[in-house]
Amino acid sequence: MPRVLISDKISPASVQIFKDRGVEVDYQPDLGKDRDALAAIIGNYDGLAIRSATKVTSKVLAQAGQLKVIGRAGIGVDNVDIPTATARGVIVMNTPFGNSITTAEHAIALLLAIAREIPAADQSTQAGKWEKTRFLGVEITGKTLGIIGCGNIGSIVSDRAIGLKMKVIAFDPFLSFERAEDLGVEKVELEELLSRADFISLHTPLTDRTKNILSVDNLALTKKGVRVINCARGGLVDEAALRKALDSGHVAGAAFDVFSTEPATENPLFGHPHVICTPHLGASTMEAQENVALQIAEQMSDYLVRGAITNAVNFPSISAEEAPKLRPFILLAEKLGSFAGQLTDTGISSVRITYQGEVAAMNTKALTSAAIAGLLRPMLADINVVSAPVVAKERGIVIEETTSEADSDYDALMTLTVVTENMERSISGTVFADGKPRIIDIKGIKIDAEFAPSMIYVANEDKPGFVGRFASLLGEAGVNIATFALGRYSPGGDAIALVQIDGDVPDSVMEQVRALPQVRQARPLVF
Template sequence: MAPKVLVSDKLSETAVQIFRDRGVEVDFEPGLGKDKDRLLEVIGQYDGLAIRSATKVTEKILAAADNLKVIGRAGIGVDNVDIPAASKKGVIVMNTPFGNSVTTAEHAIAMMFAVARQLPEASTSTHDGKWEKNRFMGVELFNKTLGVIGAGNIGGIVCDRALGLHMKVIAYDPFLSEERAKAMGVTKVELDELLARADFITLHVPLTDKTRNILSADNIAKAKRGVRIINCARGGLVDEAALAEALKSGHVAGAAFDVFETEPATASPLFHLPNVVVTPHLGAATTEAQENVALQVAEQMSDYLLTGAVQNALNMPSVTAEEAAVMGPWLKLAQHLGAFAGQMTDEPVKAINILYDGTVAKMNLEALNCGAIAGIMKATNPDVNMVSAPVVARERGIQISTTHQEKGGVFDGYMKLTVVTGKRERSIAGTVFSDGKPRFIQIKGINIDAEIGAHMLYTTNEDVPGIIGTLGHTLGDAGVNIANFTLGRAGQGGDAIALLYLDEAPKVEVLRALEATGKFSQVKPLVFDVA
């Protein structure tokens, strides 16, 4: 029997036809998503549900969806889907994260043109019957230096378009390799150099703890005088108040913003300033982008329903239900190993090597690979999932290798993850105990036995007396409780490590206090998703 899909929001007829052409039965009822009672009544008939933003897929809807296997969201945001409830029900949730990349990149280029030539202000002035030809003196883009912060999917397209305009393109991206930068035709630089050299700066990074206010007051002050700043990525990447002051002082010549720290943005320090172009989050607002995501979701859902292939899944890897029951703890371990390596790595990753030993070597290694890679990439891009992570890794030129072997250690099975950068190799190994709980068993070649918690603290030091006391007293004085304390050393008097499982995240003051003792060569807080 052919699988059956309900399209409950407005998708193009072309997307609907893709289902039919692929042999999927489809009911196209674009207004049904707004009728909760009717959706609840019929959802049990369908294997797939294709939606935009109008349909709300609640826990109640999912409870009635006895045959539902996949939900496809035409677009990126899935706030209208209860993903935990879908996961519990065994329903895959897909989105289309790359369907609007060109559109968003083009909007950034358009905003750059607009601020370079003061087009909005000139248009308003001319509409008002003024002929202020001498007032609006712009600058050319030709031969100017464009600084791109974030050279991933969208940032890479912006780089390509800017090179076509004969701009000089420099890029800051900690995970951009020299080889990848060379292939793109851009020069990889550190942030301070980008700030000092760029005539235009455009941002294309997700909003994380590391990128929030990446253009802070201090960094804006480091920028070249007369710079123009474009943000079509995420609100919160730029200190809007500090930028407003820099615009008023003339240090920054112009700005173009499509995104704001608070949205809908009814007020901002940037509003009503001269040579500031603002738009209401229009990055993905083109007919082509909306068509692209509709076509993509139809293709993705058809692939899954007909062949089992999974693309852009947000909540589970491409494994069978039988595999998932056995692999669950190992998949969590793979993610934890990746998360550790990702949070510890601040340099471009060149290669990721994964060793599987014993019982785990007989499992679905592709899914486990995806979990480990996603754990690494999530440190800088929280939107990455287990399906898109390998794609992102390939785009960055990262080499992935896997080795599997028969039982060769004291454990029935274990995984060892090694991340290779231009400067070093960092390895971490783990296993799953009989209680189903993942454990770290080796870091930097030093054997340990560490339970994994949501909040952890990793330190390195010389093997000298007093380390346990220093950690205990400093954390205790700050009211931070230690749930588990693991130590390891390479040898007496040599390199040593400590991994502490804490009840809460240590505050910056605590980390600084530990660093101030002079006993530690590294003090690093870590966060793990243990849910």
């Protein structure tokens, strides 16, 4: 009988689900706070069920000799060392949609509270004061709500706001115009949202692209008197800059449930009379806690007893029989998607994936999920191979999958085509006999390159002197070139350079690369 340790406080009902499905359970809800104690006993268990208090570090995983699965009752898995877990063959599962309604409702509650200054009015009244003229709020009816990130939670917030007779505009690069129309929201660019919104509510993951999306410069673009709500992730807003905007009166109020550092014992926003703060309560309702606890118990039991994999962040849903042959192609699919995602800035309307040769007979559903996850992850950090198709559907992205056994130059060929509002880009790859995925075609230009942890992609004109200037620029900056792959349409025409480098490339160096006269586009890539 498989054994599962529950090291955080989750619903007791989950314990019964484990037992009913033939899994032995050890419920120690306070153990997760003591990493040494957890590491000392984790080797006795096949599964570990957690919430946010337990930190599954490399030290803990080093002692987990028989651990097969970690289940997070909730969406965030930043408390789990996923690379180490993956290297040790441990599946990491989460429950990405179990608390969406609860979080959306909390955002709406904070929106109403900040509009009418309810917490401050309550405190004043209970102190024996009667300050009717002090708390002059604003109506939300007819006001414009700007939603940054219109995915699962953002779309629920928009639905509730429309019901409250608000006008909703949304910025989300992955939201199609058709999906926006279905939701009843107006899709806009970020600058337009900032200039028009009376209220701004954030519902996007924290990534390199979204960090401080409300920066000092972007806050300056907002409408005077705007109110900001953040129930998504700390770090999306420059909190010090927001405090200055509040002090100056440019921003009329803010309501935050998440902070750049948590637990937040001090913060630039604390103490301001027009700020409401709650201690990360977005998912804290009885219903949400129950839902995610029951869901993770079901998922972990299914995996331990039957081998079924659901909502895994580090492995697709495939059977044990398929795994050995499919694994290198899953890696190829995810890296092709990541390549395209890192080069895509505008909204995606559709994705076409073509499988030719022997790969066409494989589990293409798992491959497509891996490709979509790789494509969306640069903007949506919490996405996984299971949730990726659902997230893509929520944003109105049409996914087309084609299989063909037609002959080609390769035994197996996978082509990913991304269609956005203003361009179409294709990338093809294969897996050679060594099991390593390779890029063989980008936008119709033949090229042969392995994926590497750190790369530079350059689209340029095929003119004499480019390679020399480019290589010299990197050399002068101390950036070492490991491999250098080149391809072109025709002499003097469009060309591509795909360069593997050692370590990261500084932003200043990339700016110099982009400034070269032959360069049309240059991006650092991370795999």
